[in-house]
Amino acid sequence: MKARKSAIGLAIFAQATLFAVPAAIAQDTTGQGQPAAQNDPSLARRAVEWSRDRLAELDATIVVLEKESARLQGEARKNADEALKALRDRRDAYRAQAEEAAANARTWTDAQVAAARKSLDDGWAAFQATRDRYLEAAKVxxxxxxxxxxxxxxxxxxxxxxxxxxxxxxxxxxxxxxxxxxxxxxxxxxxxxxxxxxxxxxxxxxxxxxxxxxxxxxxxxxxxxxxxxxxxxxxxxxxxx
Structure with a gap:
């Protein structure tokens, strides 16, 4: 019962914080400079490309945990699946942010690119934190x-x-x-x-x-x-x- 509560608590925590990172990462329009692409388009674009590359890491983590979950049974399996759903939701939210950034970085201002990178970094850190809470709760x-x-x-x-x-x-x-x-x-x-x-x-x-x-x-x-x-x-x- 304690393990079930821990896993369910993890899932609730993940869902509650899933949208803590701003969904619209281009909303910061306070920057008055020229679009970032005009200053250094290659580096600005590379920054968001790396953010998209991180998606492969999130997917890789989920694949490993899915294999681990498949070996479990009963309550342990149910708890693991609930936590995995929370991780998938967080991964999907990150994907949406990364794709938005990749599509708009060429025309965004420096401030908008910086806000996007900060939001993506926060999303990445949140996924890692959720993963680690699951590893501890499930004693992986x-x-x-x-x-x-x-x-x-x-x-x-x-x-x-x-x-x-x-x-x-x-x-x-x-x-x-x-x-x-x-x-x-x-x-x-x-x-x-x-x-x-x-x-x-x-x-x-x-x-x-x-x-x-x-x-x-x-x-x-x-x-x-x-x-x-x-x-x-x-x-x-x-x-x-």
Missing amino acids: DLTTRRAILEAELEARQKAWRNSIDELRGKASKLAADQRATIDARIAALNAQVDEAKARIARLEDASAEAWDKTKKSYADAQKLFSDTYTSIRKTIEDATK
């Missing part, structure tokens, strides 16, 4: 938790590799002396992807501390990749002006 084992991170990383890696290939394509247009430094930075960026995977593979301790540390490590890797990618891309674009 370490094997499944690691499978979730591995599935998320596999989905994320596709976007990262595409971004790296894009940088290589842009760097190929630079002069030889400029390319050497850029190529080295791109190689280091590629190594970051491999290290993120290795960190997850090293998750062997079932303690909450180890799990939290590994999650943070993965989150840090995502931010580092984004910051490094943006820096390299700016360097390339400055060099070609």
Whole structure:
């Protein structure tokens, strides 16, 4: 009965906060500048493209938990299915936001793009929080938790590799002396992807501390990749002006 209450409480929590993130992410029209696309269309567009790429990670998480739920029976199965529905609803809300941002980023102002990114980041964080509450309530084992991170990383890696290939394509247009430094930075960026995977593979301790540390490590890797990618891309674009 206690487990049932926990799972139902999780589902209610998720549903109640599902729309806490503004549904219309373009409502912030206070920015008086030119549309973001006129200032830096490539980076603004890339920001929302990455937000759409996150959908693959949300889908990957749900697939793993669906497999876990399929092995359960009775009340445990019912509780898991209720929590999964809450996660699917949150994922669908995020998809709607990401698609709106992707469709409008080229004409939005800087303020609107910033508001959209903030809303999407909040939606992403909310999904992760809901997922973790479910993992705790259902006492999901370490094997499944690691499978979730591995599935998320596999989905994320596709976007990262595409971004790296894009940088290589842009760097190929630079002069030889400029390319050497850029190529080295791109190689280091590629190594970051491999290290993120290795960190997850090293998750062997079932303690909450180890799990939290590994999650943070993965989150840090995502931010580092984004910051490094943006820096390299700016360097390339400055060099070609």
